[in-house]
Amino acid sequence: MARRRKILAYGIGGFLVLFAILYLFPYIWMLSMSLKPDAEIYSGKIFPENASLEQYQRLFYGYQFKDITLEIEYPTYYKNTAIITVISLVLVLFLDALAAYGFAKFEFRGKTVLFWLMIGTMMLPIYATLIPSFWLFSKLKLINTYYALILPGVVDAYGIFLLKQYMETIPSELLDSAKVDGAGAFRRFWQIVVPLSRPALGTLAVFRFLFVWNDYLWPLVVIRKEEMYTLTIGIANMELRQGMIVWGSQMAASVLATLPVILIVLFMQRQFLRGLTAGAFKA
Known part of the structure; x- marks a missing residue:
């Protein structure tokens, strides 16, 4: 009986952990994308290789692309x-x-x-x-x-x-x-x-x-x-x-x-x- 309860507890715990990971993954992906420089945006990797705050800086100082300046209010x-x-x-x-x-x-x-x-x-x-x-x-x-x-x-x-x-x-x-x-x-x-x-x-x-x-x-x-x-x-x-x-x-x-x-x-x-x-x- 005790063994069955332990197996059930581990099973429920594993399910909850898996559910939590699935729930948190979009937020992890969002945070990771925000730290990627432009060169890594389409890399397909979850975590950035060279983390940068340039995406955050553009929110306040604008986006400079060649002769175009993209202002974000x-x-x-x-x-x-x-x-x-x-x-x-x-x-x-x-x-x-x-x-x-x-x-x-x-x-x-x-x-x-x-x-x-x-x-x-x-x-x-x-x-x-x-x-x-x-x-x-x-x-x-x-x-x-x-x-x-x-x-x-x-x-x-x-x-x-x-x-x-x-x-x-x-x-x-x-x-x-x-x-x-x-x-x-x-x-x-x-x-x-x-x-x-x-x-x-x-x-x-x-x-x-x-x-x-x-x-x-x-x-x-x-x-x-x-x-x-x-x-x-x-x-x-x-x-x-x-x-x-x-x-x-x-x-x-x-x-x-x-x-x-x-x-x-x-x-x-x-x-x-x-x-x-x-x-x-x-x-």
Whole structure:
């Protein structure tokens, strides 16, 4: 029996290692391509023989090829994405938490209907709302602006649902005690509910960061000017510029674009898991 368990454990472990290698291989290939000089790009070897940072330098200083200078506005793409992500993240965390607080701790007429109506919006595919959203922002003359990229995501039905489930586990007696001491509804929310909901807020922050940072379809629809490009649009348009394919620089841009995603997941993984599981069961 013990031998069978050991064989099973080794088998599962080997499968997981193989799966991890298959999952990580595209990232290893991307990093390797970004470190290869032009002469090795099509060599077919996984690792570069003469590692170089020239592909990264071209993102910031341009690509000189004979008499042609290929300018890549990569810092602008990065700045746009960072601004949009940070502002969207702050707004969605605050507004979703406020809405979830109302659903979790207040009773009002139509609460259940309104909540399930909101949940129903999660079933709508993004393609069903794409054209109406574009028409609306076009009429408001917000195309090619930060507003068009930020406003559609400042309220998230899934975020409200996630936070509501978590906030329902916070004892109402705690809020009642604060109310007796003279704390208003917003003060109870800001000083009691928000600090106690940090695991769920961390989980939502990771989800929303990944979604906004990696969003491609909506920026592709509402952005036309290159100075407003986000990383996803900018990197996609780097594939062919002025008749030249810049695979190495595109891989370098992808590596730099991936770094914030890796860092936020590594630093917030514990809080992320706590937020996913803490609201799963009610006391």
